């Protein structure tokens with residue numbers, strides 16, 4: 267996957283704006299470029315675009331949107347900026363954070379007004395994990411598949427989407443101006459496409475085990491649950507071209523992935539009162555402290571396994587989530603009429619599970635304090651009688667959060683602070699607003715970075731072209 271330096275190059279075809287990767291970032295960039303009047307082509311390595319985007323729940327955090335106003339939520343770019351800085355302990359790029367906080371709302375409003383995206387604000391995600399107001403926007407099915415499908419349909423007739431096109435080379439001159447790319451077809455044939463501006467939308471490097479071991483050794487041997495095609499090529503081309511990278515140690519983790527089925531267990535089960543126990547039947551953390559960092563808490567347990575335990579109230583309130591429906595259908599939810607029965611079913615000591623549940627209930631009733639500092643008072647207590655339910659989970663790496671340094675128009679920057687001539691990046695390919703670790707990830711920041719930087723990159727690339 268080299269960058270090839272050349273002065274004169276004759277390409278098989280040329281297009282003003284070229285985008286590599288057809289996830290949320292690439293398709294939003296292409297749509298924005300087309301809206302700005304540019305001819306645009308997207309190259310996607312897979313036969314059919316899915317990306318990590320299709321695996322997502324599809325929530326996008328954004329501030330001061332029309333959708334928020336419709337639900338009576340008062341929000342502002344300043345409030346979102348403050349939340350980003352607090353969550354990242356001040357360790358993220360302030361300028362990028364300001365830009366994302368300012369541009370996320372107009373991005374959602376643009377998709378709603380100009381392209382009929384029916385976003386609404388999900389009130390089940392209130393002020394959890396760092397957002398000071400409800401700010402998660404979702405489409406009716408609450409899935410990334412719908413988001414990507416709508417992005418593709420919105421560009422139909424104006425965005426040229428070419429699949430089975432694995433970009434393997436980038437051609438650039440000595441001034442780091444990108445001239446075009448080389449791509450490989452499944453039958454082994456090669457083609458070249460020239461461009462005036464290139465948008466890198468190949469996501470991060472979660473599927474590249476070598477890069478994960480190098481930059482995020484703490485997750486080097488952990489399960490990866492993002493798209494297999496996201497193996498860091500875009501970031502590597504940027505690095506070879508002389509771009510700066512930042513926060514390469516950052517990532518979005520998840521501590522509730524159903525191991526056998528590969529379906530995520532909705533965190534709402536926990537946010538609304540459920541608990542996580544290990545194989546000894548004991549709780550081991552404040553499950554509400556950090557949704558992303560909970561991945562490491564779970565992986566640190568015996569065999570890297572935990573169970574999400576909940577009652578019938580929580581089962582019923584979570585039936586609407588597509589993931590929960592899939593888990594049930596796949597037989598991943600264990601249930602028993604009481605704690606002893608559940609303990610036997612999931613193989614943990616019955617007396618310990620009974621004591622763990624009793625303690626959680628006492629905390630919720632204000633009769634005990636949680637040694638891990640969880641505020642149980644915000645939800646009704648778990649049932650003291652059952653039935654109880656449990657789903658087996660592990661921790662996983664969802665996607666990486668470090669990448670190419672970009673300015674507030676998504677233009678890729680060199681280490682000396684100068685911009686690359688015609689290179690843009692967004693989503694998982696760009697450095698995010700999560701600081702340097704797992705703990706700085708705000709819920710739904712991944713797709714926020716994808717669509718917000720995607721839109722900015724598309725607009726800037728169209729201007730350039």
Ligand SMILES: Cc1cc2nc3c(=O)[nH]c(=O)nc-3n(C[C@H](O)[C@H](O)[C@H](O)COP(=O)(O)OP(=O)(O)OC[C@H]3O[C@@H](n4cnc5c(N)ncnc54)[C@H](O)[C@@H]3O)c2cc1C
Nearest residue numbers: 287289291311317318319324325433495693694710712713
């Ligand atoms: C289970 C799960 C749930 C999630 N839920 C949410 C959520 O609700 N909200 C949220 O904000 N974030 C969520 N995330 C994170 C979110 O999905 C990502 O941040 C986002 O999808 C990244 O978008 P992207 O366009 O950068 O990457 P992708 O969607 O992965 O797109 C990259 C595309 O580039 C293609 N590609 C790569 N290399 C090449 C190449 N060399 N040539 C051609 N094509 C190439 C890939 O095949 C892929 O299609 C979730 C992640 C997971 C795993």
